[in-house]
Amino acid sequence: MTAPFSVLLPVYRRDDPVHLERSFTSVTSEQELPPTEVVVVRDGPVGPELTKVLDALVASSPVPVTVVPLERNEGLAIALRQGMEACSYEIVARQDADDVSRPARFAVQVPLVEQGLDIVGSAIEEFDEEPALGAPAHGMVRTPPLTQAEIARAVGFRSPFNHPSVVYRRSAVTRAGGYQDLPLMEDYWLFARMISLGMATGNVREPLVLYRVGAGAYARRGGIRLLRSELELQRRMYTLGVTSALECARNVVLRGGYRLVPEGLRRRAYRADAMRR
Known part of the structure; x- marks a missing residue:
């Protein structure tokens, strides 16, 4: 049961x-x-x-x-x-x-x-x-x-x-x-x-x-508010030991940058990444 x-x-x-x-x-x-x-x-x-x-x-x-x-x-x-x-x-x-x-x-x-x-x-x-x-x-x-x-x-x-x-x-x-x-x-x-x-x-x-x-x-995945959350997430992940200093820096650049690109580009980038998995 x-x-x-x-x-x-x-x-x-x-x-x-x-x-x-x-x-x-x-x-x-x-x-x-x-x-x-x-x-x-x-x-x-x-x-x-x-x-x-x-x-x-x-x-x-x-x-x-x-x-x-x-x-x-x-x-x-x-x-x-x-x-x-x-x-x-x-x-x-x-x-x-x-x-x-x-x-x-x-x-x-x-x-x-x-x-x-x-x-x-x-x-x-x-x-x-x-x-x-x-x-x-x-x-x-x-x-x-x-x-x-x-x-x-x-x-x-x-x-x-x-x-x-x-x-x-x-x-x-x-x-x-x-x-x-x-x-x-x-x-x-x-x-x-x-x-x-x-x-x-x-x-x-x-x-x-x-x-x-x-x-x-896809619009909700970008913007200043989400960028702030992204940066705080990366700080917490590093403090927890989930990421190294190098991985944290990589994530800030790649994941943080993703939050600031136009929605159409964000959609294409996200789908391209999903297709590679």
């Missing part, structure tokens, strides 16, 4: 109500292995349209839903910390409000955590317009490093997990210090700390999540 598990799904005012509904359905009624509960964190006021959709989803959900309301928009790190505290189960799956999980996702990943992994992700497939259920999206597939050794080698230069795809042990996340504030890089910093502690890691080659790229996904 598969262990019970939670889905953790943060929502904030800029999320699209249609995308939220699709995302929620994909992790509940469409799953071959449905979750035991869904924990939705409402990160501040979300407006009447999102509120209406969220209320309808809670009322019609085939699994129990807990909504954690935050009085104001606190940011992703605090939202996820509050959500983790509300999760009833040791195994927690992350889901974003604009992505779509494939029906087999939890049936594949949850048993891997039961068998000993502390965190497991998967490949993701980009899409602008969602394909029919079960059909390929025909978008770029981002395949992460698969084995623990490959993941440990990769973490010094890039996030070794596609963050919308991860399933993990709540106790392992807590032992690593939980989600900490680092705008737009909260997940990467958590993964680095989990890996530095020697936790059991893995990724699935199959793209179990469809990642929506039509709504400014």
Whole structure:
């Protein structure tokens, strides 16, 4: 018998109500292995349209839903910390409000955590317009490093997990210090700390999540705010011992420079790098 598990799904005012509904359905009624509960964190006021959709989803959900309301928009790190505290189960799956999980996702990943992994992700497939259920999206597939050794080698230069795809042990996340504030890089910093502690890691080659790229996904990877987070991430990674001084300098130049190039060039560079993996 598969262990019970939670889905953790943060929502904030800029999320699209249609995308939220699709995302929620994909992790509940469409799953071959449905979750035991869904924990939705409402990160501040979300407006009447999102509120209406969220209320309808809670009322019609085939699994129990807990909504954690935050009085104001606190940011992703605090939202996820509050959500983790509300999760009833040791195994927690992350889901974003604009992505779509494939029906087999939890049936594949949850048993891997039961068998000993502390965190497991998967490949993701980009899409602008969602394909029919079960059909390929025909978008770029981002395949992460698969084995623990490959993941440990990769973490010094890039996030070794596609963050919308991860399933993990709540106790392992807590032992690593939980989600900490680092705008737009909260997940990467958590993964680095989990890996530095020697936790059991893995990724699935199959793209179990469809990642929506039509709504400014590449624009969000650039700009001064993200550059500041990038520089702070590199400082923390060096202090933790994840990177050497030379690797830190390399990352500041390459990863930092990537944040400042025009969006079109950033998109091409990112896809070219993904194709080489």
